[in-house]
Amino acid sequence: MLWETIRLALTAIIRNALRSFLTVLGVVIGVAAVIAMVTVGQGSSEQVSANVESLGTNVLVLRSGARMMGPGSRDTAPSFKLSDAEALEDLSSLSAVAPVVSTSATAVFGNNNRTTSITGTTSPYLEIGGWTIALGRSFTPAEDRSGANLCIIGETVRTTLFGATDPTGEKIRIKSISCEVIGVLKSKGAGSFGQDQDDLVLMPVRTVQRRLMGSQDVSSISLQVARTASVERATSDIEALMRERRRIAIGEDDDFSVFDMAELSSMLNSVNSVLTGLLSSVAAVSLLVGGIGIMNIMLVSVTERTREIGIRLSVGAQAHQVLMQFLVEAVVLSVLGGIIGILFGLGLAYVAAQIMAIPFSPSLNVIALAFGFSAVVGMVFGYFPARRAARLDPIDALHYQ
Amino acid sequence: MSEPLLELRGIERHYGHDETLVRALDGVDLRVEPGEFLAIMGPSGSGKSTAMNIIGCLDRPTAGNYLFNGVEVATLNRDQRALLRRHYLGFVFQGYNLLPRTTALENVELPLIYKGMRKAERVARARQALARVGLEGREDHTPSQLSGGQQQRVAIARALAGEPMVMLADEPTGNLDTKRSVEIMNLMQDLNRESGLTIVMVTHEEDMAAYASRLVVFTDGRVVRDEKMHEGAL
Ligand SMILES: Nc1ncnc2c1ncn2[C@@H]1O[C@H](COP(=O)(O)OP(=O)(O)OP(=O)(O)O)[C@@H](O)[C@H]1O
Ligand SMILES: [Mg+2]
Numbered sequence: 001m002l003w004e005t006i007r008l009a010l011t012a013i014i015r016n017a018l019r020s021f022l023t024v025l026g027v028v029i030g031v032a033a034v035i036a037m038v039t040v041g042q043g044s045s046e047q048v049s050a051n052v053e054s055l056g057t058n059v060l061v062l063r064s065g066a067r068m069m070g071p072g073s074r075d076t077a078p079s080f081k082l083s084d085a086e087a088l089e090d091l092s093s094l095s096a097v098a099p100v101v102s103t104s105a106t107a108v109f110g111n112n113n114r115t116t117s118i119t120g121t122t123s124p125y126l127e128i129g130g131w132t133i134a135l136g137r138s139f140t141p142a143e144d145r146s147g148a149n150l151c152i153i154g155e156t157v158r159t160t161l162f163g164a165t166d167p168t169g170e171k172i173r174i175k176s177i178s179c180e181v182i183g184v185l186k187s188k189g190a191g192s193f194g195q196d197q198d199d200l201v202l203m204p205v206r207t208v209q210r211r212l213m214g215s216q217d218v219s220s221i222s223l224q225v226a227r228t229a230s231v232e233r234a235t236s237d238i239e240a241l242m243r244e245r246r247r248i249a250i251g252e253d254d255d256f257s258v259f260d261m262a263e264l265s266s267m268l269n270s271v272n273s274v275l276t277g278l279l280s281s282v283a284a285v286s287l288l289v290g291g292i293g294i295m296n297i298m299l300v301s302v303t304e305r306t307r308e309i310g311i312r313l314s315v316g317a318q319a320h321q322v323l324m325q326f327l328v329e330a331v332v333l334s335v336l337g338g339i340i341g342i343l344f345g346l347g348l349a350y351v352a353a354q355i356m357a358i359p360f361s362p363s364l365n366v367i368a369l370a371f372g373f374s375a376v377v378g379m380v381f382g383y384f385p386a387r388r389a390a391r392l393d394p395i396d397a398l399h400y401q
Numbered sequence: 402m403s404e405p406l407l408e409l410r411g412i413e414r415h416y417g418h419d420e421t422l423v424r425a426l427d428g429v430d431l432r433v434e435p436g437e438f439l440a441i442m443g444p445s446g447s448g449k450s451t452a453m454n455i456i457g458c459l460d461r462p463t464a465g466n467y468l469f470n471g472v473e474v475a476t477l478n479r480d481q482r483a484l485l486r487r488h489y490l491g492f493v494f495q496g497y498n499l500l501p502r503t504t505a506l507e508n509v510e511l512p513l514i515y516k517g518m519r520k521a522e523r524v525a526r527a528r529q530a531l532a533r534v535g536l537e538g539r540e541d542h543t544p545s546q547l548s549g550g551q552q553q554r555v556a557i558a559r560a561l562a563g564e565p566m567v568m569l570a571d572e573p574t575g576n577l578d579t580k581r582s583v584e585i586m587n588l589m590q591d592l593n594r595e596s597g598l599t600i601v602m603v604t605h606e607e608d609m610a611a612y613a614s615r616l617v618v619f620t621d622g623r624v625v626r627d628e629k630m631h632e633g634a635l
Contacts, residue, residue: 004514008514011507015502015503016502304501307498308500310498311498311499311500311511312511312515313483313486314457314459314486314492314494314498315486315487315492315511315512315515315559315563316483316484316486316487316488316490316512316515316516316563317483317487317515318479318480318483318484318515319479319480319483320480321515391479393459393460393461394459394460394486395454395459395460396460398459398494398498
């Protein structure tokens with residue numbers, strides 16, 4: 001009889017092809033949406049963590065201007081100079097110090113050009129930023145201090161300007177200067193916000209100051225905390241030194257701030273979890289919409305199904321036999337929809353992960369949750385109207401409007 | 402007088418309540434013995450279908466006793482009544498009640514499924530039943546591909562396929578032309594005479610009632626006439 005029941009259910013599924021299709025579609029939409037969204041959300045959050053780690057651990061950034069002040073307050077605070085960076089080098093709690101001057105400009109080689117970000121700095125910047133040289137070399141200590149027309153280019157700049165050829169030794173033009181490419185940075189890929197991290201040119205800090213900016217200012221100073229010191233120690237050392245150098249009286253507030261990259265990382269993570277939450281709620285809505293779809297189809301067909309149940313009861317079916325058939329039908333449709341939904345959702349997430357260049361990281365919990373929800377909706381709305389009908393006297397089921 | 406197969410004692414069936422109360426059956430007494438062929442006539446709304454539904458265990462009376470083969474049906478639970486329908490009763494509805502989008506053959510097979518019959522035997526029996534009502538060649542047609550009369554004959558085939566003890570037919574020839582009606586009546590008469598099938602049939606046509614061995618007339622939910630007939634008595 002069980003086999004017979006399964007056969008009855010399968011026959012009913014095929015016979016009511018459109019209804020079955022719509023039910024399956026409801027489950028597919030719900031399951032696929034949740035799985036795709038949450039998988040993409042998790043992938044991007046993993047990407048952020050990976051990026052934050054690639055920023056380097058124990059990295060601090062010193063900027064002028066108080067952290068908590070509103071716009072404009074920065075202007076009143078004096079900028080840092082190269083001498084500030086040199087003074088910081090003497091702190092034992094720091095292992096690397098790199099002044100940074102940033103601007104953007106167009107780099108030209110032959111007929112190719114690219115507007116990119118120009119960073120004037122010194123060779124410790126590579127260590128602090130977790131950069132490695134893929135081709136050529138870094139700046140020598142002498143070059144760090146010189147205003148030589150040299151540059152190290154990112155992977156993106158290299159491919160745009162040089163294609164596949166070796167750029168080292170070639171000269172590119174940036175504004176009025178012609179500078180020699182001495183090295184190429186190893187690619188880091190997309191950053192936390194999807195930005196291209198490889199779209200940059202590094203030049204000695206003095207070159208940028210003199211030839212591009214025309215000022216002695218330094219935008220920020222990147223610092224690496226020594227292995228032997230704590231972030232707190234290094235921060236207080238830096239603050240003490242800077243207060244002294246900037247002659248800030250006791251009781252007065254700092255006119256500079258020290259950013260901890262770990263802090264930035266936790267900030268990025270919270271941004272990311274908001275994003276994941278957003279995606280998840282969109283997914284939950286899709287799940288609900290899918291569920292309502294299933295519910296509608298089931299409820300719309302209640303009249304017809306009630307009559308069908310009446311006919312079966314009148315020829316001698318017992319209530320539990322009819323119910324078993326409807327339950328099997330609901331299970332088959334839900335499971336079918338669930339499986340298609342999972343495959344579809346994972347496929348969608350995979351494609352999205354490829355396009356967004358984030359890791360593809362499906363989660364079993366989410367798959368189980370989405371599947372479970374749709375299956376329950378399918379079963380509840382397939383089963384309960386049937387149960388009510390099967391408890392009626394056959395004549396009432398037959399006359400049901 | 403032998404033991405009655407079906408016995409209705411003071412059966413009442415009310416619908417609605419208070420001002421809207423309808424006494425569809427208002428004290429029906431009826432005894433049907435095995436092997437009888439009963440024709441029920443009466444004006445529209447007189448309670449014929451209501452009585453058939455109660456006899457067919459599809460509905461339950463408001464008051465009164467209904468005994469099937471000596472068993473008080475009111476004492477049976479839902480599942481036991483289902484078994485009674487499954488093994489002893491064949492019902493032809495006034496409105497056919499076939500499963501939509503389901504072939505004639507599958508519709509006729511339906512009661513056999515619940516009898517636990519194997520597929521091959523079911524198909525053979527269903528084909529045979531369809532052939533008896535003149536529907537060979539239409540086995541794979543769904544109700545929407547059949548005329549009203551053809552659907553009615555599928556319903557008759559479905560009632561017969563399970564070889565019931567009692568056949569309950571609510572206007573089984575209502576949609577058939579005279580020639581088909583006569584064929585169906587001859588078939589029912591044969592089954593009644595040769596296999597001892599007990600038949601209760603509702604009809605509006607005296608010509609059809611003439612095939613029965615007994616005529617019962619309903620008016621306003623009561624039996625107003627009940628008489629044995631000889632062939633061609635009307
Ligand atoms: N479900 C119901 N709810 C309310 N009243 C009903 C219901 N079913 C039947 N009735 C009423 O019961 C009475 C008897 O109906 P029934 O269907 O038994 O008549 P009938 O003799 O079969 O008529 P016909 O010859 O037209 O088929 C009618 O007055 C009808 O309106
Ligand atoms: Mg009627």
